[in-house]
Amino acid sequence: MFLEAIALSETEWQAITLSLKIAGSAVGWILLPGIAVAWLLARYEFRGKALLDGLLHLPLVLPPVVVGYLLLLSLGRNGWLGQWLYQGFGFSLPFTWQGAAIAGGVMAFPLLVRAVRLSLEAVDPKLEAAAGTLGANRWRVLLTITLPLATPGLLTGTVLAFARALSEFGATITFASNIPGETRTLPLALYTLIQTPGKEAAAARLCVLSIVIAMLSLMASEWLARRARRRLEERDR
């Protein structure tokens, strides 16, 4: 039967749900810090801004394996931060799905910050000043004027980051390894199948699945952004 042929196997489901969970948590933990850093870069001038900007963009240009290795060095059980985490909280990140989420988040962070920063810079500071004269303090201005007006960019950035975390491979396999059911996301499952002789058909299925998921998330972001923009674009003629 055709339906049986396209029905997902249990391992495929596992890879998909795991990927979504990991990419979702990755975006979840970088969202607020990402907006905060983007806001800092968009609205303030300070010493070391160029350095911060450069550091932020490192994951974009470094080989992902390097990022994964650096994560392992710092967050591994013997790393300076990992040691503290393990001894203080009995918490270990390598070889866990949380570790995979950290790796995905770090790789997606620059994309998120870039998109959010651009959209924040596009918000007219005159509107923020006007809100100030109406009695709104800085927080209220941020929450009621700046962020809502930056919504299309926020959505784009979020989806970009989600897609980036979803496709993360190098940093994940280096830092969190390739453990079925724990850190074996779609790209890792695909890689495993490619390595296994006779699994070409299964690999092709995962390949198609990846494309479908990526397309769906792009379409969702486009739809959301357009909805948000429709209101905002009705500006003063």
Add this chain to the structure above:
Amino acid sequence: MKDVSRHHAYRASDAGADSNALDCRVRKRLGDFDLDISLAVPASGVTAVFGQSGSGKTSLLRLIAGLDRPDAGHVRLGERSLTDVANNIRVPIHKRQLGVVFQEARLFPHYRVRGNLIYGMPSAARPRFDDLVALLGIGHLLERLPGTLSGGEARRVAIGRALLTQPRMLLMDEPLTGLDGERKQELLRYLVRLTREIDIPVIYVSHDTAEIVAIADHLALVEQGRLIAHGQLDELMMRLDLTDRLGGFDATTRLNATVVDHDNRYSLTRVALGDGQTLRIPAVDQPKGASIRLHIGVRDVALAHTMPRGTSYRNGLETTIETIEPSPQEPSANEVRLIFGRQRLRARLTRQACDEMQLVVGKSVIALIRSVAFDSRF
């Protein structure tokens, strides 16, 4: 109209009138000149800050609003220091309780008109909402998004939004800029009506004499960052040395008058001028007893020794010549200042006419004014 729409709801919430006088002395380096202005703004009425573009008038407004920081000086509203450089006081914008209307409306595009109006509205201002919306004529726009409004509508919403914060003072920065002639007149009418209704002082920045004459009670004349004249607008309009700045060729006089009655047959209104004399002017839509302001061009007044017969002049005022001086702009003309009761009127005549009529200071003359010359649109 004035009587029926006088709303107690527009009064400043907490403060007596005197506590809203503004006292500012600010200095700031601006490009190639220094802004250095001491200005006292009375606690009621409209004070126009008037000057050419680049004179520093908008910068002055921004310093008062707290949008910019002066290099030195202070800004005080009533007893409260808003800015005091020497004592390191700088009240942030959102705590200044000043309503600001910018050149552009600056409406929030993601809020509907209603959302914009109530953005800064404290609950205490809730009862004002309906009255103010009606006064500004924006009731039918409440559910619209700002992007769908015309320029004039957007400005009206911006004015309402600023007033609904219950400010202690309203600052307006050229609110008519960029509107075409018809829309400009319309919004100006709204503004004139509004400023008569509200009880808080207004600072109105403009470079347009006609706007100022229509709306202002007091005037601060700014040039190159300095205050070159300051006082009652009616008095400044009498000053010959300011003529070329305040209207020049089209200089006017303002008279305060009270509506006596209407002549519906000819569409005329009779108004009294305080000293018992009356004028006939084109009908105005005001009830008996309402006080109105008349604008008369200095070129629309003729003088005669006695009220002539057989002319089309409908108005003759008995006046006394206060001064006669040569016009600073026009070599053929004299500027004549007339006084009657407690009001003054200016007339521009040729020097030849003055000589032939043997006009001298202290002489009684009849000021002839054509009825159609009155501009009482505001």
